[in-house]
Amino acid sequence: MNDYHVHTRLCKHGEGDVYQYVESAIAKGVKELGFAEHIPIPALNDPYGRMDFADWNVYWRDVEDAQRHYPEIKILLGLEADYLPPYMEYIESFIAQYPFDFVIGSVHFIGDWDFSNPQYKERYESFGVDRTFCEYYQLVREAAMTGLYDIIGHLDIPKRYGHKAGLDMSGEIDDTLKVIKRCGLALDVNTSGLRRQVQELYPAQTILSRACAFDIPVILGSDAHNPTEVAFAFPETYRLLEKIGYSETCVYKNRIRSSCPLNT
Ligand SMILES: [Zn+2]
Ligand SMILES: [Zn+2]
Incomplete structure (x- = not known):
């Protein structure tokens, strides 16, 4: 099992430090x-x-320190970077400045609205649910085309609070997957949706089947914000990927992707 999407207490809405995540990962057999x-x-x-920003050096130091102290597990320095049009110059230079192994590109905002934040979920009604999904997929396509990211994070996250598009989104989704494929990105198969109101993976199984048809690489992420959530629901997610038709996932080192068999 490989888990390529965990946070720490440093993000201020999570718990546990780097070492606690590593210990939990080792205990669960994460490689x-x-x-x-x-x-x-x-x-x-x-x-x-x-x-x-003041905590950035703590994060970087702790991850590199853990890499030295836990040879039994491979630990990667990654980043979940937003796609946020007004801040792209800053985001680009931040990514370029540090030796990341992988960078996840995630859309959490439409304009100034963080639609993924429970505090602002009422705004779905006034903004419009269909419009939220359409604008979201447009932003994901733009994110993929920047060339700044390796992986698209939690695709279809606007469903987080149980909202469903009334319109048929399959055209939007296929267009988005084609751009992801063309730009050479992988998809984060994110199990945190299983812990949310929606009770589904991000992206949903139907989208993963389309992604498999387009031959888009996948990588698993728990989006853990607590050490106990590392590798959350991974065995069943690996089985699902196999059922869908995937025979491998991918891994990264120094932002170079390589493939990894499903059953490791
Ligand atoms: Zn978070
Ligand atoms: Zn995210």
């Missing part, structure tokens, strides 16, 4: 653990959404 902390964006007013 590769990818830390993907939320990128600090000092200019953005988002007090509980991401790491403070």
